[in-house]
Amino acid sequence: MERKSRQKAAVELHPRWRVSAGKNIAVGPGKVDLLELIAETGSISKAESKMGMSYMRAWSLVKTMNESFKSPVLIAERGGRDRGGATLTDTGKAVLKLYRQIEKESLKVIQPKWRSLQLLLRD
């Protein structure tokens, strides 16, 4: 959704769906990006460094996700030579897929309203 290389200050609409479970955020934009990067890199440490996040912070987000769902979102090896090696579980894969579908479907349906809102915004 972010286009950091874009030249001008673009006006953009971002879905930032949040699943709250009591006081916890089970999943939101940051957690799902982390999940996706872990799926891509196979490693928590590679994913956190790409996000500019500390290892402990990434672990904390993973921990909250694991506690929020009926089964863990990923299986991780902590420490050792493969420090941060991690694989998404079926639950993790399903959460990632459903969250991205929620973003995509919601973005599609609101386009007419978004165009109306854009007309009111400064260029």
Add this chain to the structure above:
Amino acid sequence: MERKSRQKAAVELHPRWRVSAGKNIAVGPGKVDLLELIAETGSISKAESKMGMSYMRAWSLVKTMNESFKSPVLIAERGGRDRGGATLTDTGKAVLKLYRQIEKESLKVIQPKWRSLQLLLRD
């Protein structure tokens, strides 16, 4: 969207649409809640106190909104006996309405996916 009086720690899905304009957030969940409360109370000071927000913070959010749209979202009287008295402009009313419609339409369309996601979440 928030139900503070709810007894148990409910699992909830919140759309938190964000309109970014360069480095600024033109409108998001907090700003639109403020706009709605100003519309309801006719006063920035009443709106900010209901949100537990400082007067200067509320003014800062209003300022960013006013700068982000082609015309201001509200006309406010600052100081004097009617300190904080404020009325939404046509632009402000349209922004509020469109944002709430975006929330409503997006929430509706993603219900099937949300039900699938809920099945994975702990009770």
